[in-house]
Amino acid sequence: MRKSGMETRGTTVKTEADVQDIEKLYNSLKESLALGRKRLGRPLTLSEKILFSHGVEPRTQSFERGKSYLLLHPDRVAMQDATAQMAILQFMLAGRKTTAVPTTIHCDHLILARQGATKDMEEALLQNDEVYRFLQTSSQKYGMGFWKPGAGIIHQVVLENYAFPGGLMIGTDSHTPNAGGLGMVAVGVGGADAVDVMVGDPWEVLCPKVIGVHLKGTLNGWTSPKDVILKVCGVLTTKGGTNAIIEYFGEGASSISATGKATITNMGAELGATTSIFPHDERTAAYLRATRRGEIARLADAHRDHLRADPEVLRSPEKFFDKVVELDLSTLEPHIVGPHTPDLARPIGQMKADVQSKGYKDEIKVALIGSCTNSSYEDIGRAARVAAQAAKKGLRAKSPLMVTPGSDQIFETIQRDGQMQTLHEIGAKVLANACGPCIGQWKREDVKKGEVNTILTSYNRNFPGRNDENPETHAFIGSPEIVTAMALAGSMSFNPLTDTLEAPDGRRFKLEPPTAPELPEKGFVEAKGGFIAPAKDGNQVQVAIRPDSDRLQALEPFKPWDGKDYLELPVLLKAKGKCTTDHISPAGTWLKFRGHLENISGNLFSGVINAYTAERGAGTDALTGQTGIPYPELAKRWKKAGKSWVAIGDVNYGEGSSREHAAMEPRFMGGVAIMARSFARIHETNLKKQGLLPLTFANAADYDKIRMDDRVSLLGLASLAPGKNVTMVVRHADGTEDRMELQHGFNAEQVEYFRHGSALNLLRERNRAP
Numbered sequence: 176m177r178k179s180g181m182e183t184r185g186t187t188v189k190t191e192a193d194v195q196d197i198e199k200l201y202n203s204l205k206e207s208l209a210l211g212r213k214r215l216g217r218p219l220t221l222s223e224k225i226l227f228s229h230g231v232e233p234r235t236q237s238f239e240r241g242k243s244y245l246l247l248h249p250d251r252v253a254m255q256d257a258t259a260q261m262a263i264l265q266f267m268l269a270g271r272k273t274t275a276v277p278t279t280i281h282c283d284h285l286i287l288a289r290q291g292a293t294k295d296m297e298e299a300l301l302q303n304d305e306v307y308r309f310l311q312t313s314s315q316k317y318g319m320g321f322w323k324p325g326a327g328i329i330h331q332v333v334l335e336n337y338a339f340p341g342g343l344m345i346g347t348d349s350h351t352p353n354a355g356g357l358g359m360v361a362v363g364v365g366g367a368d369a370v371d372v373m374v375g376d377p378w379e380v381l382c383p384k385v386i387g388v389h390l391k392g393t394l395n396g397w398t399s400p401k402d403v404i405l406k407v408c409g410v411l412t413t414k415g416g417t418n419a420i421i422e423y424f425g426e427g428a429s430s431i432s433a434t435g436k437a438t439i440t441n442m443g444a445e446l447g448a449t450t451s452i453f454p455h456d457e458r459t460a461a462y463l464r465a466t467r468r469g470e471i472a473r474l475a476d477a478h479r480d481h482l483r484a485d486p487e488v489l490r491s492p493e494k495f496f497d498k499v500v501e502l503d504l505s506t507l508e509p510h511i512v513g514p515h516t517p518d519l520a521r522p523i524g525q526m527k528a529d530v531q532s533k534g535y536k537d538e539i540k541v542a543l544i545g546s547c548t549n550s551s552y553e554d555i556g557r558a559a560r561v562a563a564q565a566a567k568k569g570l571r572a573k574s575p576l577m578v579t580p581g582s583d584q585i586f587e588t589i590q591r592d593g594q595m596q597t598l599h600e601i602g603a604k605v606l607a608n609a610c611g612p613c614i615g616q617w618k619r620e621d622v623k624k625g626e627v628n629t630i631l632t633s634y635n636r637n638f639p640g641r642n643d644e645n646p647e648t649h650a651f652i653g654s655p656e657i658v659t660a661m662a663l664a665g666s667m668s669f670n671p672l673t674d675t676l677e678a679p680d681g682r683r684f685k686l687e688p689p690t691a692p693e694l695p696e697k698g699f700v701e702a703k704g705g706f707i708a709p710a711k712d713g714n715q716v717q718v719a720i721r722p723d724s725d726r727l728q729a730l731e732p733f734k735p736w737d738g739k740d741y742l743e744l745p746v747l748l749k750a751k752g753k754c755t756t757d758h759i760s761p762a763g764t765w766l767k768f769r770g771h772l773e774n775i776s777g778n779l780f781s782g783v784i785n786a787y788t789a790e791r792g793a794g795t796d797a798l799t800g801q802t803g804i805p806y807p808e809l810a811k812r813w814k815k816a817g818k819s820w821v822a823i824g825d826v827n828y829g830e831g832s833s834r835e836h837a838a839m840e841p842r843f844m845g846g847v848a849i850m851a852r853s854f855a856r857i858h859e860t861n862l863k864k865q866g867l868l869p870l871t872f873a874n875a876a877d878y879d880k881i882r883m884d885d886r887v888s889l890l891g892l893a894s895l896a897p898g899k900n901v902t903m904v905v906r907h908a909d910g911t912e913d914r915m916e917l918q919h920g921f922n923a924e925q926v927e928y929f930r931h932g933s934a935l936n937l938l939r940e941r942n943r944a945p
Contacts, residue, residue: 193277193337193471194470194471194474196250197339197342197471197474198474200228200250200341200342201341201474201475201477201478201481203228204224204228204341204478204481205481207227207228207230207233208224208227208228208481210227210233210234211223211224211227211233211238212485214227214233214234214238215238217487217495218484218485218486218487218488218495219484219485219488220385220387220422220484220485220488220495220496221358221422221424221452221454221482221483221484222360222383222385222420222422222452223238223385224341224481224482224484225341225342225343225359225360225452226238226245226247226343226360226382228341229247229248229249229250229343229360230245230246230247230248231246231247231248231377232246237382238382239382240382240383240384240385240497241381241382241383241384241418242381242382243381243382244379244380244381244382244922244924245379245380245381245382246377246378246379247343247377247378247379247380248276248343248372248377248378249276249343249344249345249372249378250276250277250342250343250344251276251277251278251279251337251342251344252274252276252277252278252279252344252345252346252347252369252372252373253278253279253281253329253333253337253344253345253346253347253348253351254278254279254280254281254329254346254347254348254366254369255280255281255282255283255284255329255346255347255348255610256280256281256282256283256284256285256306256307256310256324257284257285257614257762257766257769257834258284258347258348258365258366258769258833258834258835259280259310259347259366260306260309260310260727260769260770261366261730261769261770261772261835261836261839262347262366262367262369262370262373263309263310263313263317264727264728264729264730264770265366265367265370265730265935266317266370266373266374267313267718267729267730268730268732268935268939269370269373269374269935269938269939269942270939270942271317271373271374271375271942272317272318272713272714273317273318273713274317274318274319274373274374275372275373275374275375276372276373276375277320277337278317278318278319278320278373279319279320279321279322279333279337280310280313280314280319280320280321280322281322281326281327281328281329281332281333282307282310282321282322282323282324282325282326283324283327283328283329283608283609283610284609284610284614284616284766285299285302285303285306285324285616285766285767286299286324286325286607286609286610286611286616287299287302287611287616287617287618288577288579288606288607288609288611288612288616288617288618289617289618291604291605291606292605292606292607292608295606295607295611296324296325296607299324299607299609300324302767303324303767305719305721305724305726305727306726306727306767306770307323307324308719309718309719309720309727309770311323311707312716312717312718312719313718314707314709315707315709315710315713315716316709316710316713316714316716316717316718317709317713318709318713319709320706320707320708320709321706321707321708321709322705322706322707323704323705323706323707324609325583325607325608325609325705326582326583326608326702326705326706327580327581327582327583327584327585327608327609327702327705328546328547328550328579328581328582328608328609328610329346329348329547330346330348330350330351330353330354330437330441330547330581331353331547331550331551331581331582331585332582333346333351333353333354333361334353334354334356334357334434334437335466335582335584335699336466337354338354338356338357338359338361339357339358339359339463339468339471339475340357340358340359340455340459340475340482341358341359341455341475341478341481341482342354342359342360342361343359343360343361344359344360344361344362345361345362345363345364345368345369345372345378346361346362346363346364346369347363347364347365347366347369347833347835348363348832348833349363349444349831349832349833349857350363350441350442350444350547350548350635351363351364351450351833352440352441352443352444352448352450352451352452353437353440353441353547353548354437354440355436355437355440355443355450355451355452355453356433356434356435356436356437356438356439356440356441356453356459357433357436357437357453357455357459357462357463358452358453358454358455358459358475358482359452360420360450360452361440361450362380362449362450363444363450363833363857364378364833364857364860365833365834365835365838365857365860365861365864366835367835367861367864367865367933367934367935368860368864370935370938371934371938374938374942376938379922379924380449381418381449381856381920383418383419383420383449383450384418384419384420384497384498385419385420385422385495385496385497386411386415386416386419386420386421386422386448386496386497386498386499386500387422387423387424387492387495387496387498387499387500388407388421388422388423388424388499388500388502389424389425389427389492389499389500389501389502390403390423390424390425390426390427390428390430390431390502390504391425391426391427391501391502391503391504391505392426392427392430392503392504392505392506393427393430393504393505394427394430394431394504394505394507395504395505395688396672396688397509397523397654397656397657397671397672397688397689398504398507398508398509399435399509399557399654399655399656399657400431400432400435400436400438400439400654401438401439401442401548401549401633401653401654401655402507402508402509402510402654403431403439403502403504403507404438404439404441404442404443404445405442405510405511405512405517405520405652405653406502406507406510406520407421407439407443407446407500407502408442408445408446408512408517408518408520409510409512409518409519409520409521410500411446411500411518412446412518413445413446413447413516413517413518413827413830414446414447414826414827414830414853414855415446415447416443416446416447416448416449416451417446417447417448417827417853417855417856418449418856419448419449419497420448420449420450420451420452421440421443421446421448421450421451421452422451422452422484422496423436423439423451423452423453423454424454424483424484424488424489424492425489427502427503427504428453428454428456429456429457429458430504431453431458432458432462432551432553432693432694433458433459433461433462433463433693434462434551434552434553434554434693435551435553435693436453436458436459437551438548438549438551438554439451439453440452440453441547441548441635442517442548442635444635445517445518445635445636447827447830447855447856449856454482454483454484455475455476455479455482455483456479456483458693459475460472460475460476461693461694462693462694463475465694465695465698465699466699467701508522508523508524508672509522509523509653509654509657509672510522510523510653511523511526511631511651511652511653511657512637512651512652512653513637513649513650513651513652514535514629514637514649514650514651515637515638515639515649515650515753516637516638516753517635517636517637517652523653523657523670523671523672524670524672524673526667526668526670527667527668527670530667530668531668535629535649535667536627536628536629536649536667537629537666537667537668538574538628538629538665538666538667539573539574539629539630539631539661539662539665539666539667540574540575540621540622540628540629540630541574541575541576541577541619541621541630541631542572542574542575542576542577542630542631542632542658542659542661542662543576543577543578543579543612543613543630543631543632543633543634543642543658544558544576544577544578544579544632544633544655544658544659545577545578545579545580545581545606545611545613545633545655546579546581546610546611546613546632546633546634546635547581547610547613547635548613548633548634548635549633549634549654549655550579550580550581550582550585551581551585551693552585552588552589552691552692552693552694552695552699553691553692553693553694554633554654554655555578555580555585555589555594555595555598555655556589556594556689556691556692557654557655557656557689557690557691558578558594558598558655558656558658558659558689559589559593559594559595559597559598559691560656560689560690560691561656561659561660561663561671561686561689562597562598562600562601562603562659563597563600564684564686564687565601565663565676565686566597566600566601568676568678568679568680568682568684569678569679569680570601570663570676570677570678570679571600571601571602571663572601572602572603572659572662572663572665573662573663573664573665573666574631574661574662574665575602575604575621575662576598576601576602576603576604576659576662577603577604577605577606577611577612578595578598578603578604578605578606579606579607579608579609579610579611579612579613580605580606580608581608582608582702583608583702583705584699584700584701584702585608585699586605586608586702587700587702588695588699588700590700591697591700592695592697598659601659601663612632612634612642612643613632613634613635613636613642614641614762614766614832615640615641615642615643615644615761615762615763615764615766616762616763616766617642617643617763619643619645622643622645622648624644624645624647625645625646625647626645626647627647627648627649628645628647628648628649629648629649629650629651629667630642630643630648630649630650630651631650631651631652631653631658631661631662631667632650632651632652632653632658633652633653633654633655633658634650634652635652636757636831636832637650637651637652638753638755638757638758638831639757639782640757640761640763640782641757641762643763644761644763644764646782646791651667656689657671660686663676663686664676671685671686724771725768725771725774726767726768726770726771726774727770727771728770728771728772728773728774730772732932732933732935732936732939733842733843733865733866733932733933733936734932735866735930735931735932735936736866736892736929736930736931736932738893739892740888740889740890740891740892740893741819741821741847741848741887741888741889741892742888743886743887743888743906744818744819744820744821744847744886744887744888744889745797745798745813745818745820745821745885745886745887746797746820746821746822746823746881746883746885746887747780747794747806747809747810747813747820747821747822747846748780748783748785748794748806748822748823749785749786749787749822749823749881749883750780750783750784750785750786750822750823750824750825750828751784751785751786751789751825752784752825753825753827753830754783754784754824754825754828754829754830755829755830755831755832756829756830756831756832756833756834756837756858757782757831757832758780758782758783758784759779759780759782759783759829759837759840759841760775760778760779760834760836760837760840761778761781761782762832762834765777765778769836772836772839772840772843773843775836775840776807776810776811776840776843776844777807778807778840779806779807779810779840779841779844780792780806780807780810780822781805781806781807783806786823786825787883788802790803792805792806793805793806794806794809794883795883795884796809796812797883797884798812798813798816798818807844810841810844810845810846811844813844813845814844814845818845819845819846819847820845820846820847821846821847821848821849821850821887821889822841822846822848822849822850823849823850823851823878823881824849824850824851824852824854825851825852825878826851826852826853827853827854827855828849828851828852828853828854828855828858829854829855829857829858829859829861829862830855830858831855833857833861835861835864835865837858837861838858838861838862838864838865838867839861839865841862841867842865842866842867842933846867847867847868848867848868848869848870848889849862849867849868849869849870850870850871850872850878850881850903850917851869851870851871851872851878852871852872852875852878853871854869854871859920863921863925863928863929863934864928864933864934864935865933865934866928866929866931866932866933866934866936867929868889868901868919868929869919869920870889870901870903870917870918870919871917871918871919871920872915872917872918873900873915873916873917873918874915874916877913877915880905880913880915881905882907882908884907884908885905885906885907885908886905886906887903887904887905887906888903888904888905888906889901889902889903889917890902890903890904895919895921895926895929896921896923896926897921897922897923897926900916900917900918900919901916901917901918901919902914902915902916902917903915903916903917
């Protein structure tokens with residue numbers, strides 16, 4: 176389904192045009208889904224219904240799971256301030272006057288958490304003024320909606336304003352699937368993918384497999400929606416959802432609130448999944464009505480059968496899903512995951528034993544709740560109910576407790592209804608309505624870098640250094656209520672289900688399981704003033720980039736491939752174990768350079784563990800033999816010398832954030848290919864988009880054969896084609912050689928990205944064609 180006249184629609188918060196477009200989509204579902212059933216010869220899952228209804232050529236396009244590439248027309252694009260900078264810089268090279276689909280920018284990543292909401296916001300506005308002006312003027316010029324700093328975290332704001340059942344959106348953040356809680360196929364992508372859609376081209380994605388999660392029973396006691404995804408992470412692992420949509424169904428699904436569903440789909444990104452989704456039901460309709468979208472709720476209710484899997488799928492899920500996970504909510508225990516990876520899961524009752532057997536620091540240095548994953552009215556309400564029990568006994572949290580509201584709407588509502596005051600009573604500090612410590616924007620002063628310590632959060636990621644740039648911080652993840660309860664004890668060994676706390680008067684008491692309404696009885700406070708609509712005439716707006724800026728830099732197109740094989744290239748690095756985008760291009764203090772490719776390349780591979788020496792972020796100069804050279808410096812040396820290079824990755828290389836900087840930086844610094852045992856979905860796509868070769872060892876054991884001083888040749892690149900392996904010859908310093916077969920996932924269009932030097936180069940060339 177391709178809409179017309181979308182250049183200026185949907186850019187305000189909730190317009191009549193939005194409702195009209197949704198109604199058109201819903202009215203087309205009966206016909207498009209009948210076609211889908213006929214094409215596949217079977218009933219459809221919910222995911223397939225949404226993909227079919229947004230296909231460019233649904234009558235002829237192949238929908239073969241895990242094999243064919245889909246061309247789709249998303250309903251909208253959303254970008255956060257850190258990734259939007261590079262996406263807009265690429266869009267500016269594409270030559271369009273306005274975006275082709277409704278697009279919004281959300282300023283949530285650049286606000287440093289240190290002193291508290293008011294002072295931190297003042298500092299952010301001062302420090303990031305030129306970036307905010309660039310984003311706002313770009314939005315004004317190119318027809319995009321702009322959400323100012325403090326308005327809220329992108330995913331919470333999208334859930335409150337734009338997400339709707341049956342829709343398709345992409346966002347330049349890996350946790351875009353948050354909108355799946357409202358029944359939307361919402362996918363995290365790199366900026367280059369967003370640019371394709373913003374200029375009016377289809378979005379291309381590998382046809383995902385579909386994993387069904389059958390939820391039975393009902394959550395009770397201390398167990399929350401967060402525990403569902405923590406459990407699923409433990410079952411499927413961080414690579415178990417790669418190139419798949421996780422589709423939840425069953426009676427248990429309808430027992431979970433809309434924001435609880437969003438928590439689950441948000442953190443589905445930790446499975447490597449394309450996205451996660453729940454069907455439309457009364458809970459999602461109630462949330463739509465509560466967020467002043469009653470007409471959309473009415474339309475969705477009228478088309479409810481189209482916004483859930485077909486009945487045959489629900490009756491015999493094993494016939495229609497590639498895999499089915501069964502989960503009984505009635506017996507599910509609260510879980511805690513970590514450290515260092517979100518799939519190291521255990522029931523809370525096992526945590527004390529793990530502290531003792533694994534040597535984890537028992538003291539919780541800091542506890543943090545909120546973030547895009549767990550900052551709903553219900554989340555904060557349950558945490559406040561825990562706090563209220565302690566406050567009644569005169570007890571304050573033993574661990575510092577920080578709270579990040581997800582949006583201005585949430586902040587104002589919990590201020591009005593008293594939850595924030597209750598949290599204050601046990602010593603909580605309120606941070607700005609922004610990502611803050613979740614993505615490394617945390618000015619932490621209680622421990623030194625390198626000091627082993629424990630923190631407990633309700634966030635979504637816990638890679639080494641993710642929250643505070645200290646790789647020795649052990650970050651564990653739980654639900655907001657569990658985090659609050661354990662903060663009261665200050666101990667990872669405390670189990671609120673069984674243990675007691677001591678009040679100031681010496682009496683011991685046990686916390687009761689918290690309950691809280693999922694929606695405010697008085698309705699949400701409507702936060703006004705955070706949104707700025709685009710200018711009526713973008714031609715009158717000048718995009719603000721200072722020529723001498725060290726934070727913003729206009730892009731120069733990458734050079735096209737010269738048509739020759741890559742011969743005798745040195746290996747810049749060989750990564751050992753987990754190598755996420757946080758390892759390749761750390762965030763934290765580097766966020767300020769997200770709009771300046773040259774400057775941010777100064778962090779390239781700085782978190783990667785050297786497979787030869789176990790050093791972090793440093794290797795050997797294969798050209799001189801000098802050891803201990805930081806990877807950014809080494810890459811800079813080789814680039815200056817005109818020497819291209821390759822890098823070697825391990826399993827699930829590029830896991831984590833959608834940040835395309837982790838692909839642009841290697842390209843900018845002279846990298847031409849990344850060979851790995853396997854790749855995470857978003858990062859593999861990002862590498863292709865920037866003209867690099869992401870190649871997978873046909874024999875995973877060949878990874879072990881790559882030596883520090885090898886020279887690598889990639890042969891037959893002129894005949895690069897879908898399904899055809901690339902031959903790599905590895906010449907060792909002792910004169911011996913190894914020949915290896917490398918696989919790739921390029922389709923014919925993506926091969927052209929490589930030949931032209933990037934997807935953007937190809938796009939620009941096509942736009943120039945008569």
